[in-house]
Amino acid sequence: MVTARLRYDLKSSPPPAVLLASAAQHMGLMAVTLVFPLLVAQAAGADAATQTRYLALAMLAMGISTLLQAWGGRVFGLPQIGSGFLLPAVFTAAYLPAALAAARTGGLEAVAGLTIAAGLTQIVFSRVMGRFRPFLPIEIVGLVVMMIGIILGIVAFKLIVGFDEAHPLSLAGTGAALAALATMIVLAVWGSPRLRAMAVLVGLAAGTAFHFAAGLGAPPTGVPPAGPPDLLAWPLTWPLVWPLVTPSFEAALLPGFLAGALACTLRSFGDMVASQRANNRDWKRPDYANIEAGVLADGLGTFSAGLIGTMGLNTYSASVGLSVATEVLARRVALAVGIGWIALACLPGSTVVVMAIPRGVLGAALLFASAFIVLSGVAILGQRLLDARRTIVVGLGFLVGVSFDELPAFYAQNLSPALQSVVSSSLMLGLFTALTLNALFRIGARKSNRMAWAPAAGFPPLRQFLLDAGGIDGARADAVARLVQLAEEFATAARSLVGTREGAQEGAQVAVTTRFDEYVLELAFVWQGRPLQPGPAPTFDDGVDEDAMLNGITLLLMERIADRLTRRTLSDGRHELVCQVDQ
Known part of the structure; x- marks a missing residue:
């Protein structure tokens, strides 16, 4: 028996049950990124109560940035703000090294001030993206989307197997993750239309139940093995305190945040192209006006996060994959996600509940979504005819990028500090290689x-x-x-x-x-x-x-x-x- 496909498009109005379930799925998948602000707070020497308040502000920042991206409107004749897609904002590793250094040097105040500078930088980038169109051909966009999916998949796999944990491949960790992943796959392939739309949420619930049924409850999601053992004992008081810190500016640490802003701009570019393709079955090329509006919202989200007192955010690639997998792409889900995070930020004890979702189970959801992102990137690449030059651009960009994770010590020892701040990940190295080769191959290129x-x-x-x-x-x-x-x-x-x-x-x-x-x-x-x-x-x-x-x-x-x-x-x-x- 073949079940009918039920798809909720961008402007559709899903039933309340589907709307709430979809929002919960995205929020559960986003929760794994709260580890980044928690690590920053710990690096700054914050006590347990300050960490709780910092995470509440982080939730507030995610909600505001997600709403900005989903808006897609104008005010007072200014440029459009937001792509209008279901593309939530989360905390990103692109800012983590610079934020950790700032937290150790100048505390949370320096992190907030430099995050404001990064947001302003991204806002400037959003105004000039269209001029770089010849240097960002569609095959490089496909490469970016594909590499984002691969990187997320590797991160997800490490979470599933318990990489760098005291007890890898445990029943409560890896076993629960595999149970969650199996549930998601079964529902996505053989489930009814309504269950397909809730596949990730049901999988998260099944995996979490398996985890705690094993009687081996692990530390909460965002807490590394060296984290504070009394996290679950934090007092359930009103969490939202603002201003928690007064932003300050450390000029010596600015380059790292500027490099993070560039990385986030390019990553959001890839996320918005993937969203455009997911929402338009006849997609042919990137809509640069929409991309500029989305990057502007991403920059405003990071700027707002700095004003609130937390670190920078970026669009979430995994949410694109989740939307494609469940076929729920409605903009209203993004609004529900944004409002949901703002509500959780005001709810006492919410940080403890959110962070208690097992790491491996979140890894299963991330791996499930990553598969769809990789396929989207491959499909974008497959739409174009590639000659030897373009094949070299894509192939070498991919291979050099992958080498970053295999040879981290080599790049750390042989790249200059200035170049290390720009080439800070496999995605950035691969993209930098592809952009450089593309620019070189444009020399002497014929117009006809x-x-x-x-x-x-x-x-x-x-x-x-x-x-x-x-x-x-x-x-x-x-x-x-x-x-x-x-x-x-x-x-x-x-x-x-x-x-x-x-x-x-x-x-x-x-x-x-x-x-x-x-x-x-x-x-x-x-x-x-x-x-x-x-x-x-x-x-x-x-x-x-x-x-x-x-x-x-x-x-x-x-x-x-x-x-x-x-x-x-x-x-x-x-x-x-x-x-x-x-x-």
Whole structure:
């Protein structure tokens, strides 16, 4: 029996049960990132009560930033704020090294002040992203999305097996994680439409129940083995205290936060492209206006987090994968998630409850979502034809990026401190490599591709020319296929068209030109001879010019295949046919 798919699109209104369950799933998946502000508070020497208040402010910051991203509106004629997608904001490892250094040097005050600076930097980045469009081709976007999925998957796997814990591969840890993952997979594949929408929530509940049923309750999610043993004994008092700290500024630590802002900008770029593709079945290319609005909201979220007193945030790639897996992409879920975190920030004891979800179980949810992110990146890469240059950009970018996690000591010892602040992760190293190679390969790149084609040589040389041109320019494979169809139709009529005015001439050639950009593929034919024009209606009557009739049919078919087709006679008497296909 095949069950019907139930999909809640961006502007849909899911039933209350689905809405609340989906919001709870995202919040459960987001909870794992609360470990970062907790580690920062511990690095600053905060006591248990201050850590509780700091986590409450962190929840408040996540809620505000998530609402900003989901808004997608304008105020007072200012630029659009937020992508409008279900794309929650969480704390990120991109800011963690710099935040830990700031916490040890200047306390939580320095973390807050430098986070404000990072947010302002990201706001500036959001205003100029469109100008860097030529340096961020779609294959690099696909590489970023794919690497984000792989990185999250590796992190998830470490959580599942209990990597760096005192008792790895334990029944309560790994066993509970596998139970949660199995539940999610079963519901996602064989469950009813409603259960599919709640697969992660049910999996989290099943894994948590398994964990505690084993009688081996581990420390809460955000507490590393060296964490305070009395966390569960924290007093249940009103947690929201603001201002907890007064922001200060440590200029010496600024470069690390600026590098984090750059990393978050590029990561949110990839997340928004993945969201655009998830919400649009006919997605073809990044919507840069929407991306700029999303990066602006991401920067405003980090700026707000600094004002509140916590560290910086970033869009959450795992939530994109979760939305695709459950097919719940409604914007209302993002609003519920944002409001939910704000409510939890005001609820006494909420930090203890949220942090008590087992680490391995959260890893299972993260691994489940990561699989969909990886596939999204691969699908983006598969949409484009890649020549040798673009293959090298993607392949070397990926391989060099992966080497970062395999050779951390090598990079730490051989990279300059300035470069280490920029290349701070496998994603950043891979992206830096791909961007550098792409910029180098753009030197001397042609704006168009040309060939002289002899109709007597047949269609194969023309077909190969178009495929090569599509790979050079990274065009969409389906759009290039339409150009090949157009060229094949023209080739059937070319021998009767090309030649002198007195008649066809063996060896006569057609000038073929392609011009590709981000939106349109253009194929132009220029030849000396007869024009390609509408012919008489098809008939079996004698005396009809068969060439003219067949050429008219060819022109009609080409008009159906192309999005735009223009014909004209040039000043030197040659004829031009220009075909355009949107990509």
